[in-house]
Amino acid sequence: MAIQIKDLEQLKVMRRAGLLVGQTLQILKENIKAGMTTDALDAIASANIKRGGGTSNFLGYHGFPRTICVSINDEIVHGIPGPRVIQDGDIVSIDCGAIIEGWHGDAAFSIGIGTIDPENQKMMDVCEESMWRGIAAGSLNARLSDIGHAIESYINSQGKYGILREYGGHGIGTEMHQEPHVLNFGRKGNGPTIIPGMALAIEPMITRGSEKTKVLGDDWTVVSTDGSYGAHFENSYVICPDGKPFVLTALDGGRERLGAVGVEISDLLS
Numbered sequence: 507m508a509i510q511i512k513d514l515e516q517l518k519v520m521r522r523a524g525l526l527v528g529q530t531l532q533i534l535k536e537n538i539k540a541g542m543t544t545d546a547l548d549a550i551a552s553a554n555i556k557r558g559g560g561t562s563n564f565l566g567y568h569g570f571p572r573t574i575c576v577s578i579n580d581e582i583v584h585g586i587p588g589p590r591v592i593q594d595g596d597i598v599s600i601d602c603g604a605i606i607e608g609w610h611g612d613a614a615f616s617i618g619i620g621t622i623d624p625e626n627q628k629m630m631d632v633c634e635e636s637m638w639r640g641i642a643a644g645s646l647n648a649r650l651s652d653i654g655h656a657i658e659s660y661i662n663s664q665g666k667y668g669i670l671r672e673y674g675g676h677g678i679g680t681e682m683h684q685e686p687h688v689l690n691f692g693r694k695g696n697g698p699t700i701i702p703g704m705a706l707a708i709e710p711m712i713t714r715g716s717e718k719t720k721v722l723g724d725d726w727t728v729v730s731t732d733g734s735y736g737a738h739f740e741n742s743y744v745i746c747p748d749g750k751p752f753v754l755t756a757l758d759g760g761r762e763r764l765g766a767v768g769v770e771i772s773d774l775l776s
């Protein structure tokens with residue numbers, strides 16, 4: 507299937523969806539604390555998406571029963587909110603999406619609760635920076651595999667981490683998951699050329715140990731097979747008609763973090 511190309515008017519709606527996702531994640535970041543249940547986080551996200559005029563794209567997705575994914579410690583992605591209580595020292599990854607007028611946004615972050623192992627903080631910092639490096643590498647006229655190459659190269663330069671193989675980024679637009687699949691590893695110079703109107707969700711998932719995972723009996727929660735803790739960061743970005751990127755799910759459009767690696771964002775969606 508061809509990669510969906512969006513025009514500026516469509517991208518303006520996608521920015522509204524992405525901004526709602528970014529704002530919802532920001533509220534979760536500000537409210538998450540030890541002692542609360544993951545269901546309470548889900549309720550906050552659900553209410554905020556509704557308040558912003560959106561609907562959840564996770565709820566009901568292949569039967570997924572909640573609005574966000576909450577994955578703790580050795581759970582890397584796709585954890586289902588429920589009665590589990592967040593503890594001091596936990597590493598919590600939250601993934602959230604929303605739809606506005608048929609257009610999707612998708613983003614995620616990991617955060618440490620209270621006092622955490624500094625090596626877990628470093629893992630999260632490495633994962634987040636690799637996401638920004640991946641977005642920066644996926645600039646106009648780059649090849650798709652340049653993204654995964656940049657992500658993997660950065661992670662490997664920072665230490666020994668497992669990069670999940672079975673999961674990756676994806677195209678996004680009128681569906682949450684579209685072509686192309688975006689690997690978080692690989693060689694440069696392969697795959698489609700990145701052109702204006704392409705929107706991609708970039709989402710490295712790493713552990714402090716093995717890249718091997720299994721799915722729990724709930725059919726969703728992905729855990730590391732060796733029990734090592736993981737991190738997951740995600741943003742959805744687009745190449746605008748002016749050839750510059752814009753991060754649809756970042757509150758500032760990616761200005762600060764892409765600027766730090768020398769990439770200027772588009773003004774067309776601000």
Ligand code: MG
Nearest residue numbers: 601612613740
């Ligand atoms: Mg996601």
Ligand code: MG
Nearest residue numbers: 612707709740
């Ligand atoms: Mg995604």
